[in-house]
Amino acid sequence: MYSKNITEVEFNPYYKHYLELVENDSLMEALHSGLESTSTYFRNLPEEKWCFQYAADKWTPKDILQHIADTERVFSYRALYFARSTDAVLKGFDENVFAQTARANQRTVDDLLENYRNVRLSTLSLFKNFDELQLIQTGNANGSNMSVRAAGFIICGHEIHHRNIITQRYL
Numbered sequence: 001m002y003s004k005n006i007t008e009v010e011f012n013p014y015y016k017h018y019l020e021l022v023e024n025d026s027l028m029e030a031l032h033s034g035l036e037s038t039s040t041y042f043r044n045l046p047e048e049k050w051c052f053q054y055a056a057d058k059w060t061p062k063d064i065l066q067h068i069a070d071t072e073r074v075f076s077y078r079a080l081y082f083a084r085s086t087d088a089v090l091k092g093f094d095e096n097v098f099a100q101t102a103r104a105n106q107r108t109v110d111d112l113l114e115n116y117r118n119v120r121l122s123t124l125s126l127f128k129n130f131d132e133l134q135l136i137q138t139g140n141a142n143g144s145n146m147s148v149r150a151a152g153f154i155i156c157g158h159e160i161h162h163r164n165i166i167t168q169r170y171l
Helices: 013-021 027-043 061-084 095-102 109-128 132-136 148-169
Strands: 138-141 144-147
Touching: 013 148, 027 061, 027 109, 027 148, 061 095, 061 109, 061 138, 061 144, 061 148, 109 148, 132 148, 144 148
Parallel strands: none
Antiparallel strands: 138 144
């Protein structure tokens, strides 16, 4: 259901890396799998790493987890907007501004994980109700075309990308 048989006209080439990270061809399975694997991954981070920056001006794992949730909200909104309208055009968002104003490092790990989980449950609820025609509908976000299903798979690949970055640079 909701196959990853996505064509290159459904997304900006910038997102190809994220799509390639998703091994599962079922969007719903990928979203469910991500919920469990990302929650477990972050729960298992050593406490001393939560506020660690590997270089000046780099995000902490707390910032990254908040960024994953914020980005998922943005891409879910894009998917909703594209599925419900025609000729949709949406602005982009500046992830650095979001990170600077989110105050993730002032929050507890449990709070950040609860936030992530609630966002993902909402995303699952949204995507399970799209039909095949809605999934292939496209809109424009930040100057590039994107389909509803591409937005879903980008959400999944984006969180994998950031888990990989943490593993490579923080641990």
